[in-house]
Amino acid sequence: MKQYLFLFGCTLAGFVAQAQTDTVRASTLPPAQLAEKYYNSGVAKFNDKSYNAAIQDFDRALAAKPDFAKAYYNRAATRYELKQYAPAVQDYNEAIRLDPSTFTAWYGRAQARQAQNLPAEAEQDYSKVTELKPDYAAAWYDRGALRFEKGDYQAALQDFTQATKVDPKYAYAWHDRASAERQLGQPEAAVRDYTEALRLNPDLHVALLNRAAAKRRQKDYKGAQEDYSDYLRRRTDDPVGYLGRAGARYEAGEYQAAVDDLTQALKLKPDYALALNNRAAAYQQLKKYKEAEADATAAIGQNPQYAEAYLNRGHAREMLRNVPGACADWRKAAELGITAGTAYAANSGCE
Missing domain, CATH: 1.25.40.10 (Tetratricopeptide repeat domain)
Structure with a gap:
């Protein structure tokens, strides 16, 4: 931070x-x-x-x-x-x-x-x-950052709030107060504070990414896409922006657009396991099961402990009539902590 x-x-x-x-x-x-x-x-x-x-x-x-x-x-x-x-x-x-x-x-x-x-x-x-x-805003901000990092979001919120009271033009304090509000399940307040941070410092590009994430929590997928697009106009070389916009497009049911964004993210970062797994999920929505299986397999190649990728590959293999492979993937997902893998295996007659 x-x-x-x-x-x-x-x-x-x-x-x-x-x-x-x-x-x-x-x-x-x-x-x-x-x-x-x-x-x-x-x-x-x-x-x-x-x-x-x-x-x-x-x-x-x-x-x-x-x-x-x-x-x-x-x-x-x-x-x-x-x-x-x-x-x-x-x-x-x-x-x-x-x-x-x-x-x-x-x-x-x-x-x-x-x-x-x-x-x-x-x-x-x-x-x-x-x-x-007490009027030294940096001390309130820095203590808030430490409290945020250890997961004490309510205390962090209080410190960031005090920093903004001491110095109302402290853009980073507004930004991090918004992040604490996101962690506390207050997306509407977070959007307001990210907006204030951007007003004070238009070059604080990360606030666009985080405001977009807060808007997704509000199911404002159009607004989220606008923020991601604004960020990508400024940072065309950042795969994270494409990953985020793909998420908003996926949640809005725009699966091909999500695939397009994830493909761009992977051009910038070919070993991006998260983008590979998310593209596998989008391909499944498009009923492109071979492509989904290939992407999930590539994600597992990057991270052999990637539980969600095993779950997604299990779904793709089920649709490709590879039941033994699907069962093995679901069991592996369950072993890695996704309990739904056990239910999928049981419902598909893997036992």
């Missing part, structure tokens, strides 16, 4: 002391001034993306002034850019110990912990940011 990335560069620049003409040798400066000198140099090098050189300057600043919270914070930010997440967390720890009221250190540590795949710890830090600075 997209991240609302913390603008380290801007934050760093905000801490820079006023530039002054320095005609005094560095070695003669008092420790506090020497630390500030190296700190400012580190900030400049960070902004130039000279990260290793920036770390050296922050090291010198901390050697001169060991309780320099901003230097710990900015060295942590630099280490984050270098993907040195564990050392970054250690520096954020020091920055928080020295100045626990600064929300940026808590937010930075949350980002680093998330990069370490420590979602529970990251969530705790985002929560602290919401306490220290």
Whole structure:
């Protein structure tokens, strides 16, 4: 999921002391001034993306002034850019110990912990940011994203809602609130929020795909097809768009159009097992059972554990009078978790 990335560069620049003409040798400066000198140099090098050189300057600043919270914070930010997440967390720890009221250190540590795949710890830090600075939309959004990923959709919805209240122009928050609403079975609300996300950011193409999916839940197949088509005008090279539009066309009973879209998806991605299986289903509706069997077999070749493909191939083989093959496929589908396979086998006299 997209991240609302913390603008380290801007934050760093905000801490820079006023530039002054320095005609005094560095070695003669008092420790506090020497630390500030190296700190400012580190900030400049960070902004130039000279990260290793920036770390050296922050090291010198901390050697001169060991309780320099901003230097710990900015060295942590630099280490984050270098993907040195564990050392970054250690520096954020020091920055928080020295100045626990600064929300940026808590937010930075949350980002680093998330990069370490420590979602529970990251969530705790985002929560602290919401306490220290309730108007910081990114913290609400990022905590919502973590909660969404672990399946706590109601809590995620609350966080995304708060992010939109804090920043009504936050397109990603509107988008992800819509996704939480979809998961909670609220397609009408989801369509509204995806629409708002697109109004705020017309280039947020994924919102077209997701709004189309929400419209399908409402059985608005025409509206869904329009969204998929709009997406495909912008992204002609994405097989997912063709797959989605094929689904809307299939649900509307437009089986040949669905086959056409799935064929296009497979031209772009020949090993697309889902498209192969779905085209098998569309071919069956068109009573093209040999083609259906071939596509289901190809899907199984891509994924030998594809239960739905075994079920579909069983149907095609039944219509081709290959009863033993159909029975074997239905039993395999049941073995892989589709209980309907057992019923099909029993009803067809496979026993």
